[in-house]
Amino acid sequence: MAAAALSSAATATPARRHAALPSFAGLRRAPNAESLQLPSSTGRRGRGRAALTVRASNNPKLPAGRRLRVAVIGGGPAGGCAAETLAKGGVETVLIERKMDNCKPCGGAIPLCMVGEFDLPQDIIDRRVRKMKMISPSNVSVDIGRTLKPDEYIGMLRREVLDSYLRERAEKSGATLVNGLFLRMDKPAGPGERYRVHYNKYDGRAVGEPVTLEVDAVIGADGANSRVAKSIGAGNYEFAIAFQERMRIPAEKMEYYEERAEMYVGLDVSPDFYAWVFPKSDHVAVGTGTVTHKGDIKLLQEATRNRAGDKIDGAVTFRVEAHPIPEHPRPRRAVDQVALVGDAAGYVTKCSGEGIYFAAKSGRMCAEEIVRGSENGTRTITEADLRRYLAKFDKLYWPTYKVLDVLQKVFYRSNPAKEAFVEMCADEYVQKMTFDSYLYKRVVPGTPLEDLKLAVKTIGCLVRANALRNEMNKIGIYS
């Protein structure tokens, strides 16, 4: 996550970038650029806009007395937020979740802006991390987070708490919560027909009873192994595997992790990602992730514990978790009246591996477009409505994803690069930029002079580290 800052020279504020570089269309097709604005916000400008306005109101009206019914599959942050927004928008919403107390293996860090944007109560945040330690392959440790203001922090929470809170809120807004396991769905048989969603209903019983539900649209928020994605042929993505052990450590050792999280980089703990020690409610989570060396994950995990060393000495592991983490979005994220959000779509950043915020955000955005396209549940929706959500999401977050991808490619390449990465993170300017862009999810423009200094410094770090690496190779040969 460090240093989205690097790019600050290249990526100005979205607004500024938009004005200065109108041709930069991110991933959108040109016509969609216009459709991103709300129809009521400004007058007509250009053909794209006009087309949208017409299309939105052209969706056929539903019969009187029937509202648009949407099934949200999966009750994580993405599903919860989507269901809440849909229900508030007057859409008949059914949220299907297999396991209500599911505790997904997950770092559980959320940026500060999520608390405000999603109105999260303070008490679901277990810990407020204000110190972050990065440890390089040669054990150089750097404290980042010195630039944080007193009211700024990275929230650490437990997923079971967050998920059930968001689900409850969706239910309060009017969504129907179903404890069921999604099995498959059938496409509408013909015009005027609806999707048929098949699921096993549990309701606390051990054996499920098969139920079929007719819906107008489906939001797939069922995670990395999404069945919805499979059933619409959304294509696959490369995934990383994250392995995490939850450990209880002696109280005096826990003090150290009170407000602190640690990130380890190095070939020993992960060839292409980082390893972490994150504080949880009353324990720590120690884990690592990799794409390229999935088979070696246990060795990597062992190396991680070894690097944490004395700090987690005497720890008792009470839970071991592993989970796939998508590396990039699926080739198709919206097909007909089915859209994917969250991990199911593949919205996890590189470099930091962050996904909760983007999942919640994509769920909400998708739901907003459905509400808008259906005019509060009174009309049917089309793929164009769902594509509007995709366009919006891509436009808003593509720069963030790309920056993190570049950072990962540059700095997680090799040990010297990781060494340089940590060295660079000692810089206050880098820290400030990093945290600003992480906590508030906007790319802030830096000062050109500082950016230039940073570029020189970065190259210096990389050159030095690589020079040392050459020297190390010589030792290997001659000694």
Place this chain on the structure above:
Amino acid sequence: MALFSPALPSTFSASCSKAQFPQKGRLAFFPKRSLSLFVARSADNGTGTTGSVAVEVNPEKKEEAAAPVAVEEKPEENKEAAVLESNGATVKTEVPPPKFLDPRWARGTWDLEQFRKDGTVDWDAVIDAEARRRKWLEDHPGDSSVDGGVVFDTAIIPWWAWVKRFHLPEAELLNGRAAMVGFFMAYFVDSLTGVGLVDQMNNFFCKTLLFVAVLGVLVIRKNEDVENLKKLVDESTFYDKQWQATWQDENAGGPRPE
């Protein structure tokens, strides 16, 4: 690049001394491992938690009795979890892991006083020592909190020490190459356009060409570098393609019925 040529105190060859390292014997003691650092580590540092490095084999360890592990639950939704079963023993090292030892290494940094030679710090020796320490750590990655963490920053080694050590040995070659390439480029520009060498210097295009030549000499040092650069370009656009897939799919299929 001519910048780097002026005479600097040129003692770099003298300082590449390896014999003075007290840990040399220790290094020789650990057999050198190639390629896999993971294998090297788990076998070497004697943590005793994994007898073998094979992942497929479920390492049911003897110590597990002493360290009770309750694997409450495994996420059913991913197949990987089944393969990656717990090896969750407590972190207990029976033998204290090897520690990097060097009389000049103290409190997480190099004691520069001990590197003094004729009144000035012998930076070459510092570079040597640090390379050796990193190499050692790569072979025996260990506890990050030893000695309260490492505070040594390579940035304290002045830039000229790096240039002297790493650039000067190569400078002759690169300068020669740049001069050759530059000369022939000037020659061809002259023969094609009739613009003489002196006039070329006033020309923006020719200046750009000169810049490209110098940069090219710096970036492409070996033949493999061309391949690597190509790979780099592919790599840098790969993620874009992955994201664009959603939109391309639609374009390829023509307008969808809406």
